[in-house]
Amino acid sequence: MSSETADPRTGQNWKVDVAGYTVDLPIVAIKPDFAISLMMVIDLGVRFGEHVGTKLAARFASLKPDIVVGTATLGIPVAIEVTRALGLNDYVVLQKSPKIHLANALEQRISSITSKGEQRLLLDRAAIPLLNGKRVLVVDDVVASGSSLKGSLELVRKAGAEVVGVGVILTEARDWRETLGSDCDLIQSLAHIPQFSRTGNSTWEPIPGT
Ligand SMILES: O=P(O)(O)OC[C@H]1O[C@H](OP(=O)(O)OP(=O)(O)O)[C@H](O)[C@@H]1O
Numbered sequence: 001m002s003s004e005t006a007d008p009r010t011g012q013n014w015k016v017d018v019a020g021y022t023v024d025l026p027i028v029a030i031k032p033d034f035a036i037s038l039m040m041v042i043d044l045g046v047r048f049g050e051h052v053g054t055k056l057a058a059r060f061a062s063l064k065p066d067i068v069v070g071t072a073t074l075g076i077p078v079a080i081e082v083t084r085a086l087g088l089n090d091y092v093v094l095q096k097s098p099k100i101h102l103a104n105a106l107e108q109r110i111s112s113i114t115s116k117g118e119q120r121l122l123l124d125r126a127a128i129p130l131l132n133g134k135r136v137l138v139v140d141d142v143v144a145s146g147s148s149l150k151g152s153l154e155l156v157r158k159a160g161a162e163v164v165g166v167g168v169i170l171t172e173a174r175d176w177r178e179t180l181g182s183d184c185d186l187i188q189s190l191a192h193i194p195q196f197s198r199t200g201n202s203t204w205e206p207i208p209g210t
């Protein structure tokens, strides 16, 4: 029996203008007839990182956040760049892997569109003093189902912080609106991407309404 699995890359790309910086994202099938345009922010170079950090920071600077919180893994570079662009220093990472020092962490269950099954989102108790009573800006690379951001907001609020804003590079489709409810009002994004279905002739087209 072969150990090879089917390549999820469709060979098609989706161009998106991210606040003046165009990126060409590979369309990747995550189910037989359902695909997303995958943005691996860590593969897009430091200029893209600086660009999104500057643009997101500009959207939230007037809210005077005290600190930025980002969700592992791909939310980490976003948190670093937004922190830098806001002229802040500290930031807090919500981890997904159960590192040894996180045995007693605050925890939230999440299930993102790109991950198989449930994951745990962890906030190191040692970071609580950085958040308690503070004005917090939560960032991530993408919001799709909204599960990751919902978990992030719950953890940050459990730590006693006020969430003053939520910044993402991309909103993807619309499911996150229902998941996040009134917290949608906090969200600013730099661009939107649809999701994709396979047509009869095996090309991938945006799903209407996404
Ligand atoms: O709105 P959602 O459906 O939750 O999807 C968005 C999340 O999916 C990705 O994370 P993923 O869980 O793939 O982990 P990664 O950052 O480690 O790649 C992305 O970085 C967001 O955190």
Ligand SMILES: Nc1ncnc2[nH]cnc12
Binding pocket: 036, 037, 038, 039, 040, 112, 113, 114, 141, 142, 143, 144, 172
């Ligand atoms: N399009 C996308 N790119 C990267 N991570 C994602 N998580 C959910 N949708 C994503």
